[in-house]
Amino acid sequence: MPPALDIPKLLSLDDAARQREDARQAGEKVVLTNGCFDLLHTGHLFFLKKAAEQGDRLYVALNGDKSVQALKGPTRPVQSEQERAYLMGNLPFIDALVIFHTPRLTHEIQVLQPDVYVKAGDYDIGSLNPEERAALEACGTDIRFLPFLEGYSTTSLIAKIRAAADTF
Structure with missing residues (x-):
């Protein structure tokens, strides 16, 4: 069994909400984004x-x-949630991480009430989940x-790795 990874930025939703309230009291703008970030x-x-860059603190769900x-399908994720959190938690521009297990981020949005929510440019207002969008709008x-930086995706990275492996 691998050793436990130390991930200080990985918080429970309750702890993240407390930190978010501290940020609000300090007049700081909290930005929220979410994703798989598999590789x-x-x-x-x-x-x-x-x-x-959109605010003072970046929270990643x-x-x-x-x-x-x-x-993404039965062969994903390539890395476990703990491994992904460890990598993300070591990025200096990420302030807090929360792992969510449900299909939608609605509950986390309602609890954290971010000032700003960001998605990459491969999304638009019409492609946001309606339930999540309603929660964001309700929070103001x-x-x-x-x-969106074209040419970079986990799927294309996996394809490159497979192609490289086929040459051995």
């Missing part, structure tokens, strides 16, 4: 750095393993879509 790549880093499998959250 951290250039496109992810580009997006996350841009997301962090990370899809749990079962959620990733439901979204500013919804933003950031530039």
Whole structure:
């Protein structure tokens, strides 16, 4: 069994909500984004750095393993939620991580009430889940879509790795 990973930025939703309230009291703007972040790549880093620039603190809601499998298929995630959280938690521009296990982020949005919610430019207001969008609007959250760095995706990275493996 691998050693337990130390992930100080990984919080329970209750702890994240307490920190979020502290940020509110300090007049800080909290940005929320979410995703699988299965194999951290250039496109992810580009997006996350841009997301962090949208406010004072960046919170990332990370899809749990079962959620990733439901979204991406039976061979995913490649890395466990703990491994993904460890990687994300070591990025200096991420302030807090929360793992969610449900298909939708609605409850986390309602609890955290972010000032800003960001998604990459491969999304638009029409492609947001209606339930999540309603929760964001009810909180008065500013919804933003950031530039999408073309040519970088976990799916294409997996394809490159498979192609490289086929040459051996």
